[in-house]
Amino acid sequence: MTITTTTYYPRAFMARCIFAWLTLILFYFFFTHSLVHQLVQPVLKYPGSDNTFWLVYATGIPSFFMQHKWAALLFDVALIASCILAVIFPQKKIFSLIAIVGSWLLYIFYCSAAGKHYAQIGYLITPLAFVVLNEKKFDLLWNLVRYWVCFLYTFAGLSKLFYGGFAFEGTMSNILLQHQALGNVFLEDGWRHTLSNYLIENPALAQLFYRLAAIFEAACIVGFFTKKFDKWLLVGLVSFHVGNFFLLNISFVEQSLIFTAFLPWKKWAVHFQYNLKND
Numbered sequence: 001m002t003i004t005t006t007t008y009y010p011r012a013f014m015a016r017c018i019f020a021w022l023t024l025i026l027f028y029f030f031f032t033h034s035l036v037h038q039l040v041q042p043v044l045k046y047p048g049s050d051n052t053f054w055l056v057y058a059t060g061i062p063s064f065f066m067q068h069k070w071a072a073l074l075f076d077v078a079l080i081a082s083c084i085l086a087v088i089f090p091q092k093k094i095f096s097l098i099a100i101v102g103s104w105l106l107y108i109f110y111c112s113a114a115g116k117h118y119a120q121i122g123y124l125i126t127p128l129a130f131v132v133l134n135e136k137k138f139d140l141l142w143n144l145v146r147y148w149v150c151f152l153y154t155f156a157g158l159s160k161l162f163y164g165g166f167a168f169e170g171t172m173s174n175i176l177l178q179h180q181a182l183g184n185v186f187l188e189d190g191w192r193h194t195l196s197n198y199l200i201e202n203p204a205l206a207q208l209f210y211r212l213a214a215i216f217e218a219a220c221i222v223g224f225f226t227k228k229f230d231k232w233l234l235v236g237l238v239s240f241h242v243g244n245f246f247l248l249n250i251s252f253v254e255q256s257l258i259f260t261a262f263l264p265w266k267k268w269a270v271h272f273q274y275n276l277k278n279d
Helices: 011-031 051-059 061-067 069-088 093-114 122-131 135-162 171-186 191-201 203-224 230-248 256-262 265-271
Strands: none
Touching: 011 069, 011 093, 011 122, 011 135, 011 256, 011 265, 051 061, 051 093, 061 069, 061 093, 069 093, 093 122, 122 135, 122 256, 135 203, 135 230, 135 256, 171 191, 171 203, 171 230, 191 203, 191 230, 203 230, 230 256
């Protein structure tokens, strides 16, 4: 039976793609010295931690892994291996579950070591749809992931409007000024520094970028009502993150899995001749 665009999402095909993507993200963590065995300092418990963090702290798990490098290394190896096995055996839910739990623990370890929360959590949310094998349940969860992405960016865009950052001409230039103050400590002069200086000296132009970002984010509200414009939402989000990278040096590797929420998986499944029996 050939898949049509009206059938359920091709779970096995998607699992292979998304857990391969997650594997690459984990290698990015490795090359940026951010895996658990590379976080040499002890866990820092800070007041800003939410209830999820404190619950994990109570188990003593973060302290154990951060204080025993051999255990941390085994954890990292098991996490990466589970992602690879989820690619090879997409029908085996156990590998997906291990990869998901391990990724959440990695996030808690990483934030604890840094002493702050990080907003780049796309790699935590997107794989959650793969905790089930049933096609209908997976279809429901994947749509919930997509709605979460729409909500996240819509809320961010509307916040820029509600709190006045959109209307105030100096918002973006002030952000760049603060970022540059930190960057001057660690970074040498370069084209980014020159561009940042130019935008700081031209706040109207800088604010144009801020307003475009707010519009791109707020436009995700369309995704709650139709999927017809998903490719344009995808272009907008990629542009938003690329802009953040070049202007503020904010990497979006960890967040990049959110892009998968707007990819044409059903059409791709038709192209690769996947059918319901394979899923």
